[in-house]
Amino acid sequence: MKFVVSSATLLSHLQAISRVINSKNTLPILDCFLLELDGNVLTITAADNETRLETKVEVNSSEGAGSLAVNSKNLLDPLRELPDQPLTFDVNDETLEVFIYYHNGKYNFVGLKGDEYPKPKELKDSAIVLNIPAETLFNGINRTVFATADDELRPVMNGIYFDITADDLTFVASDGHKLVRVIHKDVKGDGRSSFILPKKPANLLRTLLPKESGTVELKFDENNAYITMSNFVMICRFVEGRYPNYNSVIPQNNPNHVTLDRLALLNALKRVSVFSNPASSLVKLQLSEDKIVVSAQDIDFLTSAEEVIPCQYNGSVMNIGFKAVFLIDMLNNIPSADVKIELSDPSRAGIILPAENEENEDMLTLLMPMMLND
Structure with missing residues (x-):
């Protein structure tokens, strides 16, 4: 098979999907991109x-059809150094030798058989379809992914929980x-x-979704999802297990309410926390009628x-x-000029809310306190 494609177009698509490839793979073929040519359309996986x-990717001209797997470094590394120009791929269907011709040179290497590349899992007939505006999906992931855990013992905490009802969609993350x-x-x-x-x-969706507009189709069964965007299709396996009842840990009666400028508190914390004990990163908030005193100390080094x-x-x-x-x-992740903090007592979780929510969005964050020595 043979085809001609713009080097800049090819590079931007390869870079977008290359983040999926692990640095160490159990299957050597997973170090590769799968290229499949059908007519004037090149599908890259x-x-x-x-x-x-x-x-x-749409190619400028093509002869033949077929598939092969190509080592990702062989494609990506030289392309990064090439100015935008047409590239001619000439693949020997028998030996899988690939020749790539460009303006003043060529390079060649040998690919692997495309049919050895793992096939995607099919969804069950009972799969559910959900259409989500790209911006909504991006905001939900972007506002929650930082709170996910890295916990080998409780893998359910290592992802974002999507809770779908007839009234709304809730994104939850907790460590x-x-x-x-x-x-x-x-x-x-x-x-x-x-x-x-x-x-x-x-995290992959977080980098792809800002370039999307319109809606994203999310089709899923108990184990897998097909997420279809305008330029990409992602197929992924879910984390197995039951997510904890997240609403039960949110304290309901919080008589103490603070409203203050988000950036003022954020910047004060960044400065003051430099002087906290590096092991605990503990900061103390002293709340009184019209002010918060933010303080930290490291007794070992006599700094405060x-x-x-x-x-x-x-x-x-x-x-x-x-x-x-x-x-x-x-x-950093609350999209509001002012924040509200709701507290019951120093031993119970504090709730931090945006003073004004975005349209159709209701955000709540919760943080467990640390014990103070004094």
């Missing part, structure tokens, strides 16, 4: 054992210390269904810092401790 990503729940009212299922999307495909931030506070005077890196993560 990259995969690992759990996730598969396909994209289509046991922090939890994020984002409810989207603009997506409704036909009934109750749910799945856990692993962290790797979630404190800053005062104005706020509106309704509640009793309270000292509460949090892990600074977690609190900074949360504030």
Whole structure:
């Protein structure tokens, strides 16, 4: 088979799907891209054992049809150094030797048989279809993926939980210390269904979705999903197991309410946390009527810092401790100028909310406190 394709177009599609390929694979063929030519359309696939990503490129001219697997480095590394120009791929169907001709040179290597590449899992007839606006899916993943765990003992915590009802779609992520729940009212299922999307495909979607517009089709059964975008199709396996009841850990009666500028608190935490004990990253928030005192200290090195931030506070005077890196993560991911913090007492989780939610979106974050010594 033979075809001509723009080097810049090919490179952008290869780079987008190459993130699926693991640095170490049990199957050597998973180090490869699968190229399949049919008419003037070249389908390129990259995969690992759990996730598969396909994209289509229109070629300028073609002869023949077929498939072969090509080592990803052999394609990607030289293409990165080439200026945009037509590339001619000439593949010997018998020996699988590939010649790539460009403006003032050529290179060649030998591919592998395309039919040895793993096939995608088929969905069951009972598969459910859900259409989600690309922006909604991006926001749900982007606001929650940072809170997923890396826990070999509890793999269900290592992904984003999609909770679908006839009223809304809820994205949840938690590592046991922090939890994020984002409810989207603009997506409704036909009934109750749910799945856990692993962290790797979630991060891949996070890079692909900003370039998408319109809706994304999510078709899934108990074990796998086909996620169809305008330029890409992702096939991934879910994390198996039951997700914990996330609503039961959200404290309901929180009489102490703070409203303050998100960036003021975020920047104060970044400065003050430098002086916290590196092992614990503990910062103390001292809450009183019109101000929060943010403080940290490292007794071993006799360093300390404190800053005062104005706020509106309704509640009793309270000292509460949090892990600074977690609190900074949360504030970085809340899309609002002001935040509300709701607290019951220093031993119970604090709830951090955007003062104003985005349209059709309801976001809640929760952070477990740390014990203060004094």
